[in-house]
Amino acid sequence: MNKLRLLTLVFISALTLSVAATNGYYFIGFGTLSKGMGGTGVAYYKTSLIGNNPAGRVHLGKQFNVSGTLLFPTTSYNVIGNPSGIDGTLPLAPGKVESDIKLLFIPNLGANWQLNEKSAFGVSVYGNGLSCEYPTQTYWDPSSETTDITYYQIYIDPSYSYKINEKHSIGFSAMILSQMFEINGMNTFAALSSSPENVSGNGADLSFGIGAKIGYLGELFDGFYLGATYQTRAYSSKLDKYEGLLAEQGSMDAPSTWTIGINYEISDKWRALFDVQQINYSEVKSLSNKFLSQGALGADNGPGFGWEDMTVFKFGTEYQVNEGLALRAGYAFGEEPVRESEVFFNIMAPMVHNQHFTIGATKGVGNNGNAINMALTYAPSNSMKAASPMDPAQQIELDLELFELELSFTF
Incomplete structure (x- = not known):
């Protein structure tokens, strides 16, 4: 087993299965400071240590951060209406089913070293993902007692940042990606697959x-x-292991993203931030192809989750109460990536969040620049209801609510 595979397994072993994302399968932001300000901070160097703008790291100096995130999701789907009985339909059992996943713990790491007055090197380890587990045979697969999915991404981002002058800097990161995917309860669709033995129930698979x-x-x-x-x-x-389910014979690349933002110092104690982020889910056919695509499962034009590109608007603020205490708050919103026509397949990935409220704080500890950071995120319950494409007599309602608490220590 190579070192990268071992690192992936060790990191994933620290995760309790749960829904782990807010903007599709991306977090609202990375790092406790950014999350406390609604995920903003691309224009604020202090948020750059974990997963954000590498250009800010040249302003950090020598710094380290360890964090732990607790997520408390409530995930469910509700099938409304009795089956039509029409030949060729695939009805679902009426009623509401809630995921058994209630808690997730996610660790993140960040480190930065100042090479000289104009350059710095840093690295962070952080993740995205989604997971839920329904205690029922949602799609009538007799080979599994549950219907569940687990998908995690882990990024390692060695970064170099350079100060052009006192007011401008640039940064570059190599994004090393590890992924883990597992799904159960989908063998009902094996007959529609280009590789029937590689649809569901094959255990965890890794990619890099x-x-x-x-x-x-x-x-x-x-x-x-x-x-x-x-x-x-x-x-x-x-x-x-899932080349018969995921489009392009098991392909699951990570889509490109861009973010642009501003940071305005209203006073020497108070700042306001605004970011716009674009996530290009349409680049990845496993995510963007519609469920009723013409191809077989696993084919290039085969069914996917039907996600659209997502634009997220983020607002944040920070107030420096005194030298040892900073308070933060934020808000973010964006249209969910799931199309209403795609509710059938997205029972497995009900990423229907559309707004998030956050608060945060930093308290200095001692005289050496050490600090404890906190961020609390609440994504209110948001539901999506639409007719099932597999039985017109039924409607499917997806719902997701999330609380998140992140604590970190900077030293």
């Missing part, structure tokens, strides 16, 4: 990929900062 991120951070005029990042599509090896 690579991409890149580039970032810019600059002070355009006194107290007004602009930041931007672009992350390329991360091309990944295929998930062979």
Whole structure:
């Protein structure tokens, strides 16, 4: 077993299965400071340590961060209406079913070293993903007592940042990607697959990929900062155990994203931030192909989750009460990536969040720059209801609510 595979398994073993995402399968932000401000911070160097703008790391100095995130999701689907009895339909059992997954723990790590006055090197480890487990045979698969999915991404991002002058910096990151995918309860669809033995119930499968991120951070005029990042599509090896389910014979690349934001210092104690983020789910056919595609499962034009590209608007603020205490708050919203026509397949991935409220704080500890950070996120219950494409007499309602608490220590 190579070192990268071992690292992936060790990191995943720390995760209790749950829904682990807010913007599709992406978190609202990375790092406790960013999350406390609604996921903003691409134009604020202090948020750059974990997964954000690599251009900000040259301003951090030597710094380390360890964090732990607890997520408390409530995930369910509700089938409304009795089966039509029409030949060729696939009805579902009427009633509401709630996922057994109630808790997730996710660790994150970040480190930064100042190489000289103009450059720095850093690295962080962080993840995205989704998972739920319904205690029923949702799709009537007799080979599994549950219907469940687990999908995690882990990023390792060695980064180099360079200060062009006192007001402008750039940064580059290599995005090393590890993924784990497992699904059960889907063998009902094996007859529609290009590889019937590789649809469901084959255990965890790993894949690895690579991409890149580039970032810019600059002070355009006194107290007004602009930041931007672009992350390329991360091309990944295929998930062979599920080549009969996922489009393009098990392909699951990570889509490209871009973010642009501003950070304005209203006073020496108070700042306001605004970010816009675009997630290009349409680049990945396993995610973007519609369920009623013309191809077989696993084929290039085979069924997927039918997700659309997602634009997220984020607002945040920070108030420095005194030298040892900072308070934060934020709000983010964006149209959910799931199309209403795709509720049938998205029972497995009900990513229907559309807004998030956050608060956060940092309390200094001692005189060495050490600090404890906290962020609390609430994504209110949001439901999506539409007719089942597999039986017109039934409607399917998806619902997801999430509380998240993150604590970290900076030293």
